[in-house]
Amino acid sequence: MIQVSEALTIVAENSSKMPTQKIPVNKALGYVLAKTVHAPIAMPPFRQSAMDGYAFTHSRRHQYDVVGISQAGDHSNTKLEFNEAVRIFTGAFVPDDADTVVMQEHVMANEQSILITNMPEQFANVRGKGEQIQKGDVVFEANTLITPAAVGFLACLGITAITVYKKPKVAFLVTGNELVESGKKLPKGKIFESNSIMLQAALQTIGIKKTKVYTVKDKLKATKKALKEILPQYDIVLISGGISVGDYDFVKEALLANEVVELFYKINQKPGKPMFFGKRKETLVFALPGNPASSLTNFYVYVYPAIRNKMGFSEIHLPKLIRKLNADIPNTTGKTLFLKALYDETHVEVLGGQSSAMLNSFAIANSLLIVPNDAEMLKKEELVTLLPIG
Amino acid sequence: MIQVSEALTIVAENSSKMPTQKIPVNKALGYVLAKTVHAPIAMPPFRQSAMDGYAFTHSRRHQYDVVGISQAGDHSNTKLEFNEAVRIFTGAFVPDDADTVVMQEHVMANEQSILITNMPEQFANVRGKGEQIQKGDVVFEANTLITPAAVGFLACLGITAITVYKKPKVAFLVTGNELVESGKKLPKGKIFESNSIMLQAALQTIGIKKTKVYTVKDKLKATKKALKEILPQYDIVLISGGISVGDYDFVKEALLANEVVELFYKINQKPGKPMFFGKRKETLVFALPGNPASSLTNFYVYVYPAIRNKMGFSEIHLPKLIRKLNADIPNTTGKTLFLKALYDETHVEVLGGQSSAMLNSFAIANSLLIVPNDAEMLKKEELVTLLPIG
Structure with missing residues (x-):
């Protein structure tokens, strides 16, 4: 029987990263970048006004003739004399001849001209081209988690696809003669099977949306056969039930018969002691305790970091x-x-x-x-x- | 212009709870219960062994004949004399004649009998019927959030459907002549539209999976028409762009023309000042600032609690x-x-x-x-x- 710290180390060392895939940015929430992303354009892509106001060339002068307009989305590069300004709006193109924007609250205006009542400093309220990021610069390093803000930043740079680590495919194998599907008639001596539904919900909270559930009775042959089918298809196999010390526990035997290498069995903890962890090629196998609270505890403590490791997270454990x-x-x-x-x-x-x-x-x-x-x-x-x- | 605290109060007071619906337990993760749930059965449904071992009637005696077996799922209510025991496994039915289970590590056994080397106390290792919950008792009060463990608990009681508050339907209206769909060719003076993709991702993190996006150009007539179509269909309408003080901002006019009652406009904060919050019947309208970081800030500060309130959460704000x-x-x-x-x-x-x-x-x-x-x-x-x- 090993200690929790040893078990955690073994799980971390044996859960290799998933292969990578290219996916659309609008589906990328919760994935981890596998490749560094560079900016295909500068952001902002041009000098932008940060305010609604007037663009002009800074000087000692307070009065300017208004000779044009620059709305968001326009690209009218109005030529300006030293005594001229353009009406401008937030996000709009600042004409090449202007270096400063005065906010509209700081001018007195009529149709043709403005008087600046509160002179801004030179270059005020102008966002420089590439102020946020220059073309070619690193947007995100590999191993960055894609958050809503990251999705937004990628989209505003016109990036529509990124390379991420795949999410693992997870299968759930339920064993146990005592188990009846929830909601059916409950014969004496039986209980409702709830671990598969519960752990599917827990998997959803970390972004694993679909989990295939297989059910077998407590029979060695059936369990062996099910594992033979499941193991090559999935990255993580969770097994519920049949792994305590009882005479009728044979999941371990079925696992070993399917070339699953045992990495540990039983941990010096409570609840959750009777857990088997093994591996077949890159597929991880967790045979979880049958008791619901034990099963969920070990999900959070062991399965969660294994999935995070496979998905490329740099910090795999729950934060302490x-x-x-x-x-x-x-x-x-x-x-x-x-x-x-x-x-x-x-x-x-x-x-x-x-x-x-x-x-x-x-x-x-x-x-x-x-x-x-x-x-x-x-x-x-x-x-x-x-x-x-x- | 109002303070943040006033704005938060107005949002909370105006976001009424959604109607309720009955949904399957295996789809209920992240929903909030609208009705208290009672247990349809006792849990455990019968006296269960908590260990692999032997069930017997506690006495001063240390030696017992093994006269039967109780595996998980069985209901063989073996009759026991005072000197008899049954082999029993974790989760299995404890015969009516037994009151105690000794774990197998604490006996010496042969085929026919056991010698208890470490006598447990009377009633040890027996989970009483209804020890976890009695039939008819409250499982969860109304307003409980459905977590993975809650899903498991409901399923183990055989409960397959519960009544929850619906999730709000959210629409997203994008306005702005300067906006180009991310990844298309970017003409001079234009920028990529990223707020809708970003806020869809943010909505996903709180369980709102599908958000319909509508796009209109900065024209009053088009915006009025789009709002007329959108408002009756959705519980929350998010609008991006067109709500700053510029001459070309008319979203507010289009909103008021569609009987959206203004509850506030502009908050004394940075970023995120130019936000409109209004209501039409029970539909909430947030016209968010066009700047991405402002927009996402106001999503977390104002839209998030409004959605949580609609979904029936008792604590609606982000934890401080x-x-x-x-x-x-x-x-x-x-x-x-x-x-x-x-x-x-x-x-x-x-x-x-x-x-x-x-x-x-x-x-x-x-x-x-x-x-x-x-x-x-x-x-x-x-x-x-x-x-x-x-």
Whole structure:
């Protein structure tokens, strides 16, 4: 049995980056750039007015004749004498003969001329060509996450496609004779299968929209056959159930028979101890605990960083937050605990109902509090570490 | 011109909740419950073993004959004498005659019998029927956000559909003679239109997947006609461009002609001052500034809470974070500033390039630092407020 830190290292070291693909910028939200992007044009592409006002050549003069107009979208490069100005609007082309824009609030105007009542400094209110970025300059380095603002910046430079790391294809294999599809009639002794629906939702929160679900009964032959079909098609295979120490657990046997190399099995933690992590070529296999809360915990702690690594993120783990504990938390287990918790700006409170089968507290938690395996007691007001979730 | 706080209040007070709808649980991630949900069954639905081991009736006795087996999914209610036990697995039905499960690591076993080497307490390792929730109890109150764990909890109770607030339908109207579709040939004086793509991405991050985009040239008649078509069909209409003080701005005129009631126009902030907010019946209209960074700022500050309010969230604004400032920030404008910033666990750094036209710094920012309009200077190491974004 290995420690959480070792398990995290093994997951990170074994999740290689996905191949790259070129995709449209308007579909690129949440992807990570695989290639550095350079600007195909300068931005702004021409000298632009930053205000509604009048463009003129700066001098000691306060009165100017208005000899033209420059609206946004125009390119009327009006010739200007030293005593002439053009009416101009925000974003519009500044004629080559002008170097300054005075905002309309700072002039008195009639149809033909203006009197500047509050003289701006030379070059005021003119955005230089390429002030934001010059043609050929780096827009974003490789490994940049595409945010809404990044989408906007790429689009304003006229870039319509970029090269990103693909998202992994994820399959979900459900095993368990005790499981019945949610909403059907529930025979005695059975429970509703909920892990596949729950983990599909968790995958959606990190941008994996479609997950194929396969179901097999707890039979070695059926499980072997399903894995043989699934493994070559997917980048990540999540398996739920059948991986605890019971006599009827044979998922591990089916995995090994399908050339999945075991990288670890069981982690010194609670909940979530009985997890298998393995690999077949570049496909990662997580056989998650069957208990819902254990399964979701291990999703956040292990599957999440593996997916982020595959997608090219430079920071793969959930960000760690530090908060003050609002009550003593003993740890007599010698295991790392992941406790469902609620944090605010300063403190964190551990929720009731921490059983590995219970989702009640998970549903209202906003974080997992980490209690290290070698900490026998976390004291009230002590600074502790948590992983924000949801 | 109103202050930011007044604008926020007006937006919150005017964004009514959406109608409700019944949707499948597996599509419910990110929705907010409109009706309290009660448990149709107890969970667990029967007494369950929490361990792989042996079920027996607790006594002083250490040796038991193994007379049966209970696997997960079985319902073999084996009759047990005081000296008998059944082999049992995690999640399996505990026979009515047993009250305790000993984990298999704490027994010595042969085919027919076990010797308990480490006696558990009475009732140990047995999950009581309804321990997690009793039939009829409240699963989630109305106004609960559906997280992955909530999806799992509903599914494990066999609940397949819930009543939620609908998501608003959002339309985006682009105006501006200066705008060219991104990636086309760029004539002199024109710029690429990027706000619609950027704000569609921003909407996606809060679960609004499809946004219809309409484009009109800067002409009053065309804009009036487009609004007449759009307003009755959508819950939120975002308009980009044409709302500054220039002579060629007529969006406001077109809005008023379409019975959109003005709730405010212009906010004492930078960037993002020239914004119109209005309402026609229950449809909200935001005419956002044309500058990309201003537009995205106002999306996060005003449109985001309006959408959350419509979707039934109890907390509608971006959560406020408090950090220490890493350098002095002067504010000579008398306006509330929203500055693109990067925060870590303790500090926040304001990024370069705060111009309202610039998206560079926005693309790498993780927050907007709020500088109050009445603060002339925020000092290094002072605690400041920020809105996390992206």
